[in-house]
Amino acid sequence: MSPNTRRLKFSTSQIVCGSVPFLCGIAMSFFLFTMSVSADPPENSEEAEDVLKSPAPPCECEEESCPHKWRDLFDGESLEGWEIIEKWDFKGHGEVKAEDEILHFGTGDPFTGLLFKGEDFPRVDYELIFEAKRTEGDDFFLGVVFPFGEDQLSFVCGGWGGEVVGITSVDGEPAVENQTAQYVEFENDRWYTIRLRVTENNVGLWVDDEHLVDLDRDYHDFTIYWEQEPLLPFGFSSWNTGSAYRAIRVRKLTPDELKNEDDES
Secondary structure (H helix, E strand, O other): OOOOOOOOOOOHHHOOOOOOHHHHHHHHHHHHHHHHHOOOOOOOOOOOOOOOOOOOOOOOOOOOOOOOOOEEOOOOOOOOOEEEOOOHHHOOOOOEEEEOOEEEEOOOOOEEEEEEOOOOOOOOOEEEEEEEEEEEOOOOOEEEEEEEOOEEEEEEEEEOOOOEEEEEOEOOEOHHHOOOOEEOOOOOOOOEEEEEEEOOOEEEEEEOOEEEEEEEOOOOOEOOOHHHHHHOOOEEEEEOOEEEEEEEEEEEOOHHHHHHHHHHO
């Protein structure tokens, strides 16, 4: 999501050419040049930007199998490693397809969902990052079921009318009614960077650069809605909306990161 650049605006009445054709030519050339180089880049470009970066320093391990390196969960061209959910409230799911490095969810009636089938998704001390956007509708375009140690949780973006971000459920209360509830005015067809960090005692959730959820385990009880159980232990869903996801990656946190987090808590 590139920052907007300020356009340089001129009107022909502001360009004083005088009676010298040479000066007029220079002024007009400058006008055309500034207009061409200051144009805003097209918004919501389908070209993935290299913005999915954690604040953590890169892992310096040379082993390809190092768990602290980012690992792609979506190959960008197929649903390999994933399963479309067909039961319960997912029976009326929209079309799910992989195209141009993007995972597309058609609008479901009410749910569309995809379960990750890999057996090596971490349960604790990990970080998940990806991009997501709502392409149609006005409700939640992103619901993610994820492990929190031995517990299971889910988070939602755009729920309860399109703006709620939060964790479901905490002490039996849904995201809109518990301490994690935040409100974001999501725009359709705009990519958002989503980052989830899970440790033994904390869940952190970022939308773009905003740290919206910082939930400690403490003495809370954690559950998910029964409708989301087909997505256990890790999966994506949307509700009555079209959505898209890309660059889905996960990694294990390093010992230094965990130590720093313990020192800060």
